[in-house]
Amino acid sequence: MANDRKLVREITPMDEDFAQWYTDIVKKAELIDYSSVRGCVIMRPYAYAIWEAIQKNLDQRFKETGHENVAMPLFIPESLLQKEKDHVEGFAPEVAWVTHGGNEKLEERLCVRPTSETLFCEHYAKIVKSWRDLPKLYNQWCSVVRWEKTTRPFLRSREFWWQEGHTVHATEEEARAETLQMLHIYADFAENVLAIPVIRGRKTDKEKFAGALETYTIEAMMHDGKALQSGTSHYFGDGFAKAFNMQYSDKNNKLAYVHQTSWGMSTRTIGGIIMTHGDDEGMVLPPRIAPIQLVIVPIAAHKGGVLEKASEIAEMLKKEGIRLKLDASEQSAGWKFAEYEMKGVPLRLEIGPKDIENGQCVLVDRPDREKTVVPIGELSAKVPELLQKIQDKMFRKAKDNLDSHIYKAKTLDEMKELALSRPGFVKAMWCGSLACELAVKEETGMPSRCIPFEQEHIDDVCPVCGQKAKHMVVWGIAY
Amino acid sequence: MANDRKLVREITPMDEDFAQWYTDIVKKAELIDYSSVRGCVIMRPYAYAIWEAIQKNLDQRFKETGHENVAMPLFIPESLLQKEKDHVEGFAPEVAWVTHGGNEKLEERLCVRPTSETLFCEHYAKIVKSWRDLPKLYNQWCSVVRWEKTTRPFLRSREFWWQEGHTVHATEEEARAETLQMLHIYADFAENVLAIPVIRGRKTDKEKFAGALETYTIEAMMHDGKALQSGTSHYFGDGFAKAFNMQYSDKNNKLAYVHQTSWGMSTRTIGGIIMTHGDDEGMVLPPRIAPIQLVIVPIAAHKGGVLEKASEIAEMLKKEGIRLKLDASEQSAGWKFAEYEMKGVPLRLEIGPKDIENGQCVLVDRPDREKTVVPIGELSAKVPELLQKIQDKMFRKAKDNLDSHIYKAKTLDEMKELALSRPGFVKAMWCGSLACELAVKEETGMPSRCIPFEQEHIDDVCPVCGQKAKHMVVWGIAY
Numbered sequence: 001m002a003n004d005r006k007l008v009r010e011i012t013p014m015d016e017d018f019a020q021w022y023t024d025i026v027k028k029a030e031l032i033d034y035s036s037v038r039g040c041v042i043m044r045p046y047a048y049a050i051w052e053a054i055q056k057n058l059d060q061r062f063k064e065t066g067h068e069n070v071a072m073p074l075f076i077p078e079s080l081l082q083k084e085k086d087h088v089e090g091f092a093p094e095v096a097w098v099t100h101g102g103n104e105k106l107e108e109r110l111c112v113r114p115t116s117e118t119l120f121c122e123h124y125a126k127i128v129k130s131w132r133d134l135p136k137l138y139n140q141w142c143s144v145v146r147w148e149k150t151t152r153p154f155l156r157s158r159e160f161w162w163q164e165g166h167t168v169h170a171t172e173e174e175a176r177a178e179t180l181q182m183l184h185i186y187a188d189f190a191e192n193v194l195a196i197p198v199i200r201g202r203k204t205d206k207e208k209f210a211g212a213l214e215t216y217t218i219e220a221m222m223h224d225g226k227a228l229q230s231g232t233s234h235y236f237g238d239g240f241a242k243a244f245n246m247q248y249s250d251k252n253n254k255l256a257y258v259h260q261t262s263w264g265m266s267t268r269t270i271g272g273i274i275m276t277h278g279d280d281e282g283m284v285l286p287p288r289i290a291p292i293q294l295v296i297v298p299i300a301a302h303k304g305g306v307l308e309k310a311s312e313i314a315e316m317l318k319k320e321g322i323r324l325k326l327d328a329s330e331q332s333a334g335w336k337f338a339e340y341e342m343k344g345v346p347l348r349l350e351i352g353p354k355d356i357e358n359g360q361c362v363l364v365d366r367p368d369r370e371k372t373v374v375p376i377g378e379l380s381a382k383v384p385e386l387l388q389k390i391q392d393k394m395f396r397k398a399k400d401n402l403d404s405h406i407y408k409a410k411t412l413d414e415m416k417e418l419a420l421s422r423p424g425f426v427k428a429m430w431c432g433s434l435a436c437e438l439a440v441k442e443e444t445g446m447p448s449r450c451i452p453f454e455q456e457h458i459d460d461v462c463p464v465c466g467q468k469a470k471h472m473v474v475w476g477i478a479y
Numbered sequence: 480m481a482n483d484r485k486l487v488r489e490i491t492p493m494d495e496d497f498a499q500w501y502t503d504i505v506k507k508a509e510l511i512d513y514s515s516v517r518g519c520v521i522m523r524p525y526a527y528a529i530w531e532a533i534q535k536n537l538d539q540r541f542k543e544t545g546h547e548n549v550a551m552p553l554f555i556p557e558s559l560l561q562k563e564k565d566h567v568e569g570f571a572p573e574v575a576w577v578t579h580g581g582n583e584k585l586e587e588r589l590c591v592r593p594t595s596e597t598l599f600c601e602h603y604a605k606i607v608k609s610w611r612d613l614p615k616l617y618n619q620w621c622s623v624v625r626w627e628k629t630t631r632p633f634l635r636s637r638e639f640w641w642q643e644g645h646t647v648h649a650t651e652e653e654a655r656a657e658t659l660q661m662l663h664i665y666a667d668f669a670e671n672v673l674a675i676p677v678i679r680g681r682k683t684d685k686e687k688f689a690g691a692l693e694t695y696t697i698e699a700m701m702h703d704g705k706a707l708q709s710g711t712s713h714y715f716g717d718g719f720a721k722a723f724n725m726q727y728s729d730k731n732n733k734l735a736y737v738h739q740t741s742w743g744m745s746t747r748t749i750g751g752i753i754m755t756h757g758d759d760e761g762m763v764l765p766p767r768i769a770p771i772q773l774v775i776v777p778i779a780a781h782k783g784g785v786l787e788k789a790s791e792i793a794e795m796l797k798k799e800g801i802r803l804k805l806d807a808s809e810q811s812a813g814w815k816f817a818e819y820e821m822k823g824v825p826l827r828l829e830i831g832p833k834d835i836e837n838g839q840c841v842l843v844d845r846p847d848r849e850k851t852v853v854p855i856g857e858l859s860a861k862v863p864e865l866l867q868k869i870q871d872k873m874f875r876k877a878k879d880n881l882d883s884h885i886y887k888a889k890t891l892d893e894m895k896e897l898a899l900s901r902p903g904f905v906k907a908m909w910c911g912s913l914a915c916e917l918a919v920k921e922e923t924g925m926p927s928r929c930i931p932f933e934q935e936h937i938d939d940v941c942p943v944c945g946q947k948a949k950h951m952v953v954w955g956i957a958y
Contacts (some may be wrong), residue, residue, distance in 0.1 A: 033602055035552045037589060044618070052548065068524035069531065072513045073636050074553075074591070074622060075575075096554075097579040101626035101637075102572050110516060112553070112577065112591070113919055123521055125511055138524070142622075143553060145578035158580075289480065420601055428486035436870050471686055 011342075013280050018224045023153070025274055026148050029283055030341050032153040039151035039158035046343060049291035050270055051161065055141060057193055057289070058163065058265065061185050067165060067420050073121045074142075075110040080118045084243040087117060090210020094147045094160075112145040114214040116212065117236075117262055120166035125283035128258060130249050131170055135178070139165040154271030155479045162266035166256035168246060173238070175259035179235040182263040183216040186231035194269065195286040195395040196220045197301060197402050199425075199474055201450030206437055209262075213237040213457070219449045219474065222275035222404045225423025225451050227478040230272050233263035261402075271479070276398050277367075283344030284366050284393050287387040294383060295340040298332055299352030313349070313379060320380050324386075329469040341366060346384065346390045365390050367397070406474070410459045412443055415475065419444040425476040429469035431462035439464045446475040480656040485567055490821075492759050497703045502632070504753055508821050511632040513926040518630035518637035519913045522746070528770035529749055529882050530640065533780050534620060536672055536768070537642065537744065540664050546616040546644060550597045553621075554589040559597045566596060568662060569689020573626045575637075576947065591624040596690065596715075596741055598763065599645035600723035607737060609728050612650055614657070618644040623919030634707075634958045641745035647725060651716070654738035658714040661742040662695040665710035674765040674874040676698045676881050678904075680929030685916055688741075692716040698928045698953065699850055700881045703755035704902025704956040706928050709751055709792060712742035717839040756846075761825030763845050766866040766872050773803040773862060774819040778812055780832030788835050792828070792858060799859050815822070821846060825863065825869045844869050844929075846876070885953070889938045891922055898923040904955040908948035910941035 011024035031047035043051060044426075059069070072210060075098060082088045095111040113119065113228075115235040122137060143161045145345060151157045165182060169175040183200060190196045198218035208215035213232035220228045241257035250256045287293050294317065297311040307328055313328040325345075327336050340348060351361040361379070363372045363386060374382045381429070394414045405424030409415040418426050426446065441447050451471045462469050489504035505511045510526035521531065538548070538738050554577060561567045574590040592598065603615060606859060617833045620641045644661060648654040660677060669675045677697035687694035691713035699707045719725070720736035729735045756763040766772050773796065777789040786807055793805040803825075806815050812829075823845060830840040840858070842851045842865060851863045884903030888894040897905050905925065909915060919942075920926050930950045 033605065035598065036556050036601060037552055037554045040552035040554060042552065042598075043550040045549055050549055051550075059630045069527045070524055070528075071522040071527055071622070071640060073516055073519035073521065074624065075516045075519060077515050094581050096589075098575045098576045099578045100576040102574065105953065109579075119514065119521075126512065143550070161550060372522075416579060 011280065011282065014278070015086070020281070021278075022271075024037045025278060025282055025342075026153045027222055029344070032271070037158070039148060041153050041157050041159075041226065043161070043193050046291065047270060049133035049168070050273070050285070053265055053289045054269060054293060058185075058189060059141075060187065062139050062163075062165065062454045065137075065181065065185070067167075070122070070138045070140055071142070072140055073112070076113055076116075076118055077108050077110055079108060080122060081111055082166060083121075084116060084240050087211035087240075091115065091146075096145050096147055099165045106221075113142075114146045115262075116142075116144075116146055116164055116262075117166065117240060118244075120262075121240050121246060121260075124168050124258065125244050125246045128168060128246060128248050129250055134172060134248060134258065135167055135169040137165075137167045137178075139163055140330050150225065152271075152479075154274075155267050156268075157414070160267050162264050165261070165263045167261045168241075169260070170248070170250065170256070170258070172259045175237075175261050176235055179214070179216060179233045179261045179263070182261070183197055183231070183233040183421065186233070186263070186265055189219065189220045190230055190269075191289045191395065193286065194273055194276075195288075195391055195398060196230065196272055197395065197399040199402075199450065199452050200454075201452040201474065203232075203450055204437055204448045204473070206434055207448055209234045211236060213238060213239065217450050219476075220276060220478075221284045221405060221425065222274055222479065223278065224271070224275070225405050225425075225476075227425065227476040228268065228275065229449075229478060230269055230270045231265040234261060236260040247331060249420070267292055267477075277394055278344070281338070282342030284394065285346055285389045290323065290324055290344065290346050292340075292343070292345045293387055294326045294349055295336070295345045295346045296324060296326040296349045296351065297333055297336045297340075298326075298328060299350055299355070301328060304357060306351065306353060310351050311377075313351065313361070316380060316385055318383065322383055347386055349383075364419070367394055408458050410463060412440070412463045415440060415446070415463060419446050419477075425474050427448065427456065427458060427472055428463050428472055429459045429461065430469040430471050430473040431465055431467040433462075433465065433467075436462055436464035440475060444475065446477055449474040449476050449478065485773075490759065490761065491624065493702065493757070496534060500757075501750075501754060502758070504761055504821075505632045506759060508823070509750070512634075516637070520625060520636050520638075522630050522640070526749060526838055528719045528747055529764070529768060529899070530648050530771060532768045533643070533748060537664075537668060541618050541642075541875075543666070544660065545614075546618045546646075549617045549619050550621070551592070551595050551602070551619055553592055555592055555597055556587050556589055558587060560590055562597060562600075563690050563719050564692035570625075573625050575626055578687075579770065592621075593623055593625045593831045594720060594741075594743075595619070595643055595926070596645065597621075597723075599741075600719050601735065603633075603647050604723050604725045607647060607725060607727050609747075610730050612726060613857060614646055614653060614656075615630045616644075618620045618642055622623045631745050631750075631958075633753075634665060639746050644740070644742045644769065646740045646741070647720075649727070649729065649735070649737070653740045655714055658693070658695060658712045658740045658742070661740070662697065662710070662712040665712070665742070665744055665920075666697045668697065668708055668744075669748075670874065672765065673755075674753055674870055674877060675751055676874065676878040678881075678929060678931050679933075680931035680953065682711075682929055683916055683952070685913055686927055688713045689920055690715060690718060692718065696929050698955075699751055699755060700884060700904065701751070701958065702757065702880070703754070704955075706904065706955040707747065707751045708756065708928075708957060709748055709892075710742070710744040713740060715739040715741070715830055719809055734853075742953050743794075747958075756873055757823070760817070761821030763873065764823035766825045766870045768821065769802065769820070769825050769868065771804045771819075771824045772866055773826045774815070775803060775828045775830065776803040776812055776815045776819075777805075777807060778834070779890050780807060780827055782832045784835060785830065788855075789830050791832065792840070792855065795859060796862055797862065801862055824863055824942055828862075846873060849885065854898065887937050889942060891919065891942045894919065894923050894942060898925050904928065904953050905941050906935065906937060906951055906953055908938045908940065909950050909952040910944055910946040911949040912944065912946075915941055915943035919954060923954065925956055927956065928953040928955050
């Protein structure tokens with residue numbers, strides 16, 4: 001039985017086939033099930049618990065910075081979507097259209113929201129009248145739909161869950177500050193909660209969001225060297241304001257347009273957690289986001305006193321605020337080890353008759369299977385300490401991976417060579433022209449990731465055209 | 480300015496036009512804005528904050544009883560919706576249909592979920608194999624779409640937000656126990672958190688959910704005597720199990736069908752709060768669900784020391800866990816009084832220079848404007864005590880309203896007379912036949928609300944046909 005189960009749960013080694021390894025984890029850790037609508041997935045309880053933890057942490061950060069949650073409709077009338085030219089061009093080709101309500105054909109078809117800028121704009125145009133009404137700092141948690149051709153669980157699906165913040169401000173300065181504030185919140189969340197190091201930067205014009213003046217991004221590196229765009233924050237200027245007539249009376253009683261932002265983070269971060277921290281045994285979850293931080297596995301549980309002691313320890317650690325599970329099921333200890341390793345539980349506590357005799361138990365960490373023997377009386381102090389240690393070392397390991405897979409290049413040939421030979425990102429200078437950006441993509445297969453805030457001087461000139469370089473850009477293949 | 484604002488906020492008196500009173504509150508307390516899709520609304524920050532408080536409380540109850548959250552897709556393929564005959568008949572006429580994805584016509588059209596039984600069934604059929612996999616106790620928080628002809632904010636809209644629980648069990652007994660457990664959780668939540676007294680009972684066959692064997696309900700009475708169905712819990716038997724082939728191997732290794740339930744509570748409860756507790760000044764929110772439990776209004780705030788003292792009190796009460804707002808804006812005290820009365824904030828704290836001299840402040844409760852002068856040093860104890868008192872008296876008042884508007888009738892003429900002359904519910908006996916139920920509805924305009932768990936003996940016979948009575952039924956016009 002134990003062996004059967006083990007077999008069922010075996011996953012493809014990462015080095016053999018990274019894509020299959022990912023799909024195996026997603027299915028076998030019971031994160032996702034496929035639905036009968038192609039490209040639409042079911043988030044199973046364990047995935048949803050991770051998403052709830054993400055929501056709770058981010059939502060608190062949003063509220064602390066003055067944001068309020070709202071709920072906008074699911075549907076956008078076609079005419080509303082079309083109000084801002086760049087925006088509709090970006091999204092119209094990939095939306096789902098509702099044409100009938102009940103048995104009746106609708107007079108105007110409705111798209112299922114791919115993002116809600118247009119809905120927020122319409123609402124703000126109605127409710128913002130005076131400078132006293134500004135800023136409006138709204139956010140919503142919902143799912144959105146984009147009719148993608150190729151889909152992968154968490155990373156790209158036809159329906160995905162996210163939050164989308166939409167704010168309007170009296171001045172450009174305020175709106176720009178908001179855009180950056182939210183990017184830094186995402187970056188801090190990624191690094192300090194998800195233990196995923198990120199590069200913060202600005203997207204090139206080519207890569208920015210449909211309708212935005214500027215798009216800021218945090219870019220993470222997955223275990224295979226590919227990038228995952230993990231959160232974006234957009235500054236719109238007054239483009240939408242003009243298209244939607246979002247005007248207010250300023251302090252001098254003159255009409256002025258609002259300045260606008262939007263920002264979003266989605267369930268794709270769960271894919272990012274898997275591909276940043278996972279290994280051949282399954283997921284590895286950072287303790288700060290893990291639905292179960294500690295699993296207690298009783299050894300020789302049938303022997304007198306073992307379960308009692310395990311329950312006693314569970315109660316004690318729950319009081320310390322540890323999210324834990326005591327697995328007293330009939331499965332073998334070996335099966336349980338594999339199961340919770342697959343699910344990425346950061347810390348395992350083993351306790352058996354001998355341990356009880358010695359007044360101790362064994363703690364095993366998930367990332368390295370490092371064992372620590374701990375006296376039972378010291379658990380309350382030691383478990384939080386070990387969880388912190390795991391959190392820190394997961395970040396350091398991911399940071400090392402990122403740092404050791406970014407390469408500098410001075411010529412297009414060097415860029416090509418790196419793109420072909422080594423997974424990872426390439427840093428190079430750029431003159432700022434679309435032509436050179438397209439040339440790099442064409443020649444190396446790598447689109448630009450971003451113009452990092454932390455600039456370095458690699459060379460004086462653009463490696464494509466030889467003209468004066470304006471920025472250092474990070475390039476890389478992305479999910 | 481203050482007067483202008485006041486005028487804008489005036490609402491139609493309840494006795495003059497209850498429907499208009501309701502609509503005025505919904506708009507002027509800034510709960511809802513209309514979107515450009517008819518029947519689809521925007522939940523504004525204050526409404527959403529109430530919904531978040533409802534979610535938090537219910538979600539905790541669900542988790543304490545072993546339920547797990549998931550996220551199902553938004554779309555149901557037409558063929559999947561059609562698998563259970565009664566279910567599709569109930570819902571197909573009122574769903575929104577997606578026919579195109581991007582520029583392509585879909586091979587099969589998809590409906591936007593009106594409820595998700597079919598999706599859960601399809602998933603359970605895949606993941607439930609053995610008795611070890613049972614029960615599955617899932618819930619999801621989402622919005623659903625029903626293409627209603629006539630809509631009213633919160634009460635009936637084309638899109639609304641809710642939770643839907645869907646569970647499968649090994650035995651009928653377990654599933655029936657779950658159905659009732661969830662109904663009682665709803666009832667307890669309504670009474671003890673929302674301060675809305677409810678009648679618990681079972682729906683007649685005519686009124687039950689499409690596809691259910693039994694539907695249980697909690698029915699509340701609004702201020703105008705009409706009913707609001709406030710939460711339902713359904714027992715499905717193995718009807719869907721057979722349609723979707725949800726079978727598992729039991730302990731004897733034989734295939735058996737699962738037994739199933741579903742249960743839901745929605746944003747219409749916000750409408751219920753308004754129509755149960757509201758008055759001519761606006762909403763009255765029960766303290767346990769109020770996003771703001773206490774508003775602090777400084778009097779003569781420009782005078783030295785007033786704002787400082789108000790802030791000091793705010794900090795002190797926040798530490799006690801009171802959800803409060805200190806409104807230090809430039810609006811007049813009178814404007815603020817009206818504003819927070821409109822928004823139903825249960826308790827107001829007024830503090831001015833004289834109060835500070837006397838080391839006290841004035842607390843005013845929202846339901847009766849009862850004033851209590853409280854020494855500042857006693858606020859930490861007194862505020863929670865007053866909030867509790869408000870919670871209790873709101874429930875008692877609503878309970879008195881319910882009790883005094885339920886009338887007993889022995890004949891159809893009495894029922895008609897009551898329906899015509901007095902707003903409220905009518906209790907009468909019933910033989911159990913559909914013909915008599917239809918006759919009552921036809922003659923009195925009242926559909927059956929439910930067969931209450933607490934039965935009374937009013938008569939021996941059915942008032943319509945004179946045959947032996949089986950049940951006492953509560954009848955009433957509903958939202």
